[in-house]
Structures are given as structure tokens and as C-alpha cells.
């Protein structure tokens with residue numbers, strides 16, 4: 001019997017595994033893909049402070065520093081935000097996840113890579129695609145939007161179409177300004193959603209579209225048009241994938257008996273911007289640490305995880321409320337124009353106001369993480 005089994009080995013699952021294994025308990029991680037997150041089902045944009053937490057310098061992960069964000073609302077209004085401090089990076093998820101998995105193994109976790117979980121018999125038994133079973137005292141569901149373990153034991157996992165960001169993204173060769181990341185809200189490319197161009201360097205970019213589900217759209221065609229327009233027709237698509245991201249309220253409660261939900265499985269991506277890297281790292285790290293401390297008898301209940309996530313959940317619920325207000329059909333263009341005009345004006349008065357706020361949140365996350373790591377282990 002393992003102390004902890006983590007299902008899903010991307011950024012949330014790997015973070016959970018590292019933190020649990022470091023705390024000295026017996027952990028297994030199961031990941032269905034042999035090669036982590038390739039092609040990257042992600043635009044790969046994250047903030048400098050998250051890159052620091054992930055130790056990207058230490059692992060030599062290639063990252064591109066963004067100096068300017070260009071936001072276009074339906075071709076009618078454009079806003080330029082200069083980033084003076086707290087940079088944004090376009091990172092390389094494949095090398096990050098590879099490093100995290102290696103780190104988990106080096107800390108003593110047993111990895112089952114290329115193995116899919118096909119069933120869960122509560123409370124402890126995980127069934128793999130080769131029909132072997134593993135038992136775990138605590139199970140961490142880090143399976144992303146599909147929330148594979150949650151699906152077997154809860155009836156609040158299915159998302160309504162409008163709460164799913166349906167995405168398509170290509171890795172594109174072309175000529176790009178590597179200082180500028182671009183986002184285009186609404187028509188013609190992304191009705192009620194947004195399209196993005198995140199440059200990895202001057203010759204390579206992640207270009208994608210994400211729209212709320214439930215619309216009949218030919219995403220391939222829309223993406224092709226967006227790529228053509230952005231590159232003036234001079235491009236080569238290296239790979240393309242489709243994927244989804246939760247744009248819903250966070251899961252509540254975040255634990256069910258001996259099961260903890262993290263990352264996209266807990267619906268921790270931001271419903272407005274659909275960024276989820278930081279919350280995946282944070283929730284995974286907290287869950288792994290709490291689960292290990294619980295096993296060692298340092299904590300009396302797993303629901304301490306809920307308490308530590310309370311502020312995050314509150315903020316995500318607020319973001320969900322605003323997302324719904326912004327995407328109402330008739331108001332779409334005006335609401336987004338007002339939203340970005342407000343940010344633009346505030347940014348003029350108080351440069352980097354949004355990012356300062358964001359950095360404050362992540363610093364607070366880090367404080368929570370440091371404080372739980374210090375909980376004394378019983379001799």
C-alpha cells in the first residue's frame with residue numbers, strides 16, 4: 001500500500017509528488033503519456049515569480065521575456081501595456097515537466113509513466129490499463145480537466161459547455177517580435193473568447209484560439225486565418241493540437257474523504273484569462289505537503305487543504321462572476337473594451353498595477369507553502 005498515489009504527472013501532479021516525497025512518505029505517480037506535455041497543450045505564458053518558484057534558471061529552461069502586451073478588442077480598439085517590472089515569460093513546459101518528474105523520482109517517488117488509470121474502486125484501489133492494481137491511503141487527482149478520479153465518486157464534475165475553454169494551438173515558425181505577446185479578443189478569430197500569439201523567440205511562437213464551448217465554429221479555419229494575418233502568410237506550422245481548459249468555478253469541496261483535487265482537476269485555472277500554471281503548481285505543492293503531514297500524524301485532517309485554499313477559491317469565484325458578466329452576448333465588445341480601458345487607465349496612473357497585484361498573491365501563496373513545510377514532524 002502506498003501512502004499517497006498521485007494520478008496525473010503534469011505540473012500539478014509532479015509538484016504534489018515532489019513535495020510529498022520530500023516529506024518522506026511513500027508516493028506513486030501515474031501518468032498516461034510517455035513524453036510529458038508534448039506538443040505543449042499550453043500557451044506557456046507565466047509570470048517571472050512563478051518561474052522563480054519553479055527554479056527555471058536552475059534547470060536551464062529556455063524562456064523568453066516579454067516586454068509588451070498588445071491587446072486588441074474585435075479589431076476596433078488596441079491597448080499596449082509596457083511591462084516595466086515583474087516580467088512575463090514564455091517558458092518550455094516539456095523541459096519543466098521533465099525536470100519535475102526527474103526531481104520526484106530523485107526524491108524517492110515511484111513513477112508509472114506511460115500507464116493509464118482506467119478505474120478507481122474507493123477508497124484505495126487504482127486500476128491501471130495493464131490490469132494491475134495499486135492501493136493508496138490518499139489519492140491526489142491531478143488529471144486535469146477530465147478529473148478522472150472525481151468522475152467516479154462525485155456528481156459535480158461535468159462542466160457546462162460555456163464553462164469550458166475549447167482551444168486549438170499551433171507551434172509556428174515565422175518571423176516574430178519576441179518582445180511582444182499579443183491577445184485578440186472576440187471576432188473575427190475568437191467569438192466570445194480570445195486568440196493569442198506568444199513568441200518563444202524571433203522564429204517560433206505558440207499561436208492559438210480559445211472560445212467558450214457550445215458554439216459551432218470551425219476552429220481550424222479560424223486559427224489558419226489568424227496565423228496567416230499575423231505572419232502575413234509567411235509561416236510553417238510544426239504541430240497543432242486541440243485541448244480544453246476549465247473556465248468554471250473552482251471545485252467545492254476540494255477533498256472527498258481520502259481524495260484531494262489539484263490543478264485543473266480542481267478547476268483552478270482563471271476563468272477570465274484561462275491561465276492555470278501558477279495555481280497548478282501551488283495547489284499541487286500544498287496538497288502533496290498536507291497529505292504527507294497527515295500520513296505522518298502531524299496534521300489531524302486533510303481538510304486543512306481546503307482552509308489554505310480558501311482565499312484562492314474566493315478569488316476564482318469572483319473571477320467567474322466577472323467572466324459571466326463580460327461574455328454576455330449583446331455586451332461582449334463593450335464590456336471588454338470597458339474592462340481593458342479601465343486597466344489601461346489604471347496602469348497609466350499606477351504602472352503594472354495588475355502585475356503588482358498578481359505578484360502579491362503569488363508571494364502570499366509562497367508564504368503559505370513555506371509555513372506548512374515548517375510544521376514539525378513528530379519524532
Ligand SMILES: Cc1cc2nc3c(=O)[nH]c(=O)nc-3n(C[C@H](O)[C@H](O)[C@H](O)COP(=O)(O)OP(=O)(O)OC[C@H]3O[C@@H](n4cnc5c(N)ncnc54)[C@H](O)[C@@H]3O)c2cc1C
Nearest residue numbers: 008010011012032042043044045117144263264275276277
Ligand atoms: C491551449 C491552452 C493554452 C493554455 N495556455 C496557458 C498559458 O499560457 N499560461 C497558463 O498559465 N496556463 C495556460 N493554460 C492552462 C494550463 O495549461 C493548465 O491550467 C495547466 O496545465 C494545469 O495543469 P494540471 O497539471 O492541473 O493539468 P494537465 O496539464 O491537464 O495535466 C493532467 C495530466 O494528467 C494525465 N492524465 C489524465 N488522465 C489520466 C489517466 N486516466 N491516467 C493517468 N494520467 C492521466 C494527463 O496525461 C496529463 O499529463 C492553457 C491551457 C490550454 C488548453
